[in-house]
Amino acid sequence: MIERRDFLKGCLACGVTAATVSVAGTSAMAAGSFEGYPDAMGVLVDLTRCVGCRSCEAACNNEQKLPEPDLPFDDLSVFSEKRRTTEKAYTVVNEYKVADKDTLFRKIQCNHCTEPACLSSCFVNAYTKTKEGAVIYDASVCVGCRNCMIACPFNIPAYSYSSPLNPLVKKCIFCYDTRVKDGRPPACVEICPQQVMTFGRRSDLVKLGHDRIQANPGKYVDKLYGEKAVGGTSWMYLSSVDFDKVGLDGHIQNEPIISNVKDFLGFVPMVLSIWPALFTGVHLLATKNKDGHHDHEEGDHQ
Numbered sequence: 001m002i003e004r005r006d007f008l009k010g011c012l013a014c015g016v017t018a019a020t021v022s023v024a025g026t027s028a029m030a031a032g033s034f035e036g037y038p039d040a041m042g043v044l045v046d047l048t049r050c051v052g053c054r055s056c057e058a059a060c061n062n063e064q065k066l067p068e069p070d071l072p073f074d075d076l077s078v079f080s081e082k083r084r085t086t087e088k089a090y091t092v093v094n095e096y097k098v099a100d101k102d103t104l105f106r107k108i109q110c111n112h113c114t115e116p117a118c119l120s121s122c123f124v125n126a127y128t129k130t131k132e133g134a135v136i137y138d139a140s141v142c143v144g145c146r147n148c149m150i151a152c153p154f155n156i157p158a159y160s161y162s163s164p165l166n167p168l169v170k171k172c173i174f175c176y177d178t179r180v181k182d183g184r185p186p187a188c189v190e191i192c193p194q195q196v197m198t199f200g201r202r203s204d205l206v207k208l209g210h211d212r213i214q215a216n217p218g219k220y221v222d223k224l225y226g227e228k229a230v231g232g233t234s235w236m237y238l239s240s241v242d243f244d245k246v247g248l249d250g251h252i253q254n255e256p257i258i259s260n261v262k263d264f265l266g267f268v269p270m271v272l273s274i275w276p277a278l279f280t281g282v283h284l285l286a287t288k289n290k291d292g293h294h295d296h297e298e299g300d301h302q
Helices: 004-032 053-065 075-078 116-119 147-153 186-189 204-216 259-299
Strands: 041-044 092-097 103-108 127-129 135-137 196-201 235-238
Touching: 041 204, 053 092, 075 092, 116 127, 116 147, 186 196, 186 204, 196 204, 204 235
Parallel strands: 041 235
Antiparallel strands: 041 196, 092 103, 127 135
């Protein structure tokens, strides 16, 4: 039987370990909180111009050297279902049938938030917000906790389940390494034949978006999606219908999403640490007691 004193000693040791990890995680989260760069770049997306050609998907696939898709990029049967980004596709285009309108298409990718929830929720600081506006990811420090997947308000980070021993999160990185850090537009923007997307300084794009709305009364919803949503995003949208009808949350809060979940996410590292440690401690104490009991029995038989 485990002595109460030994059990408490084991739990105390586990608690110290868990507390150390929890404090470290909370500090990392605090260090990760960030209000963005005022001169960051961005993209203005005009949904009224998109024809669903999927050229952007092909360009992304080529630029990021992703695996070939299950269906070719000119196969429009993919529009029969709503898709999300995956480890093999950092951007996808979905089709939306809307009331009193024909069809709208929306390209989906990481929106590169000004105050990224993925960054603030990551207790190992695997994410970085660059001065150019991109939210990039460092696989070398990722532990596979997937806090970022929980925190992201747009359901973007995709986990690489094909490599369980090497946890990776896959998502759009704004073509940061090959283009944006050198002032060039992302591959998807550059290739678009309909000029759906405009690349530029985010502050200039906000003005451009509002100018288009004012210059075309009745053509657009009187709102620039992403200007203020969850603290602002680098990718912003113009639409002729309510954003809910094209798969975007039209009622999303303006405050950074991390303000809602930071207490919970700060608790996650502690939970992940304390339970394995606690059960390990109990197991070791039980094993020690069992070995001691056997030794006592053997002594009685001698």
